[in-house]
Amino acid sequence: GVLAFSAVSVLFLYLMQRVQGSLPGSLGFSSIDPDQAFNTAASFVANTNWQSYYGEQAMGHVVQTGGLAVQNFLSAAVGMAVAVALVRGFARSRTGELGNFWADLVRGTVRILIPVSVIGAIILVACGAIQNFSGIHQVGQFMGGTQEWNGGAVASQEAIKELGTNGGGYFNANSAHPFENPNPLSNLFEIFLILLIPFALTRTFGRMVGSLKQGYAILGAMAVIWIGFTALMMWTEFAHRGPAFEVAGGAMEGKETRFGIAGSSLFAVATTLTSTGAVNSFHSSYTGFGGGITMLGMQLGEIAPGGVGSGLYGMLI
Numbered sequence: 293g294v295l296a297f298s299a300v301s302v303l304f305l306y307l308m309q310r311v312q313g314s315l316p317g318s319l320g321f322s323s324i325d326p327d328q329a330f331n332t333a334a335s336f337v338a339n340t341n342w343q344s345y346y347g348e349q350a351m352g353h354v355v356q357t358g359g360l361a362v363q364n365f366l367s368a369a370v371g372m373a374v375a376v377a378l379v380r381g382f383a384r385s386r387t388g389e390l391g392n393f394w395a396d397l398v399r400g401t402v403r404i405l406i407p408v409s410v411i412g413a414i415i416l417v418a419c420g421a422i423q424n425f426s427g428i429h430q431v432g433q434f435m436g437g438t439q440e441w442n443g444g445a446v447a448s449q450e451a452i453k454e455l456g457t458n459g460g461g462y463f464n465a466n467s468a469h470p471f472e473n474p475n476p477l478s479n480l481f482e483i484f485l486i487l488l489i490p491f492a493l494t495r496t497f498g499r500m501v502g503s504l505k506q507g508y509a510i511l512g513a514m515a516v517i518w519i520g521f522t523a524l525m526m527w528t529e530f531a532h533r534g535p536a537f538e539v540a541g542g543a544m545e546g547k548e549t550r551f552g553i554a555g556s557s558l559f560a561v562a563t564t565l566t567s568t569g570a571v572n573s574f575h576s577s578y579t580g581f582g583g584g585i586t587m588l589g590m591q592l593g594e595i596a597p598g599g600v601g602s603g604l605y606g607m608l609i
Contacts, residue, residue, distance in 0.1 A: 293393035298337050305333035308359045318352035336360055339367035341460030341569050348442055348463050353425050361449045368456030369400040371601025378605045379500045412451030412485055420474030421447040446471050454485035457599040459569025467572040468548050479555045486562045490597035493604045510607050517596035525557040528581040546577025564589030567599045
């Protein structure tokens with residue numbers, strides 16, 4: 293069921309991109325090339341969300357909202373369904389019945405992902421994220437000249453992007469873009485969304501196997517790793533080595549001033565340890581040790597606390 297559903301999802305998203313030029317709300321963008329369309333379809337369906345295109349220069353409203361955003365929901369729901377099936381295997385040791393994939397998929401989407409995402413989108417809009425279907429605008433620049441910006445249903449996609457540990461940004465700058473992540477408050481809220489389900493599923497495990505202590509033990513292991521990574525990242529990025537760092541108060545290269553070192557480092561640890569992929573700073577511009585922490589986090593990104601669903605079964609397996 294999982295494989296068949298995923299195969300259909302890849303095909304649907306691929307075809308949607310291939311006919312984008314004929315769809316309403318395309319913003320004048322042409323259809324996506326076959327190789328790029330397949331890459332994007334496979335990436336979003338697999339919850340990888342690896343992007344090799346500029347979202348604001350390639351994808352129209354229909355593909356963004358009806359294609360990519362939908363897969364943000366479904367790929368996360370698939371991860372939760374697989375995790376729940378595995379937990380049932382622990383809880384029902386004397387039966388081969390692990391539940392119904394479709395039922396678990398619908399429950400996860402309707403009861404968890406959609407309600408939380410709606411609330412999350414409203415909060416992000418209140419923080420300043422945009423939510424519209426406007427076209428491309430030309431705006432004047434402070435130093436002269438003009439620049440083109442297009443709107444979109446950004447807040448709604450940003451909410452599920454983080455909640456589902458997806459990571460694919462509406463804009464190329466991802467969560468460093470002010471339309472996606474306007475201020476320090478929205479930054480903290482997005483970090484909360486990233487960590488919410490992976491940590492919460494440990495309690496789900498405890499309740500399903502009839503022993504909350506086991507769930508809390510898994511939660512404790514995840515938390516120790518996450519806190520340790522966060523402490524090390526903060527320490528190395530705040531360390532003052534050289535006059536430039538002294539003036540900036542730490543390693544500010546590649547980081548947004550509105551988030552600072554703390555907000556950027558916290559986001560970097562959260563996104564790498566959950567295999568989310570969303571970024572609000574350039575990890576390649578971190579200090580050598582800080583960059584190493586992000587790389588190690590990517591290698592442990594399925595257990596501490598890991599992605600939606602995948603974190604739990606990564607720890608169990």
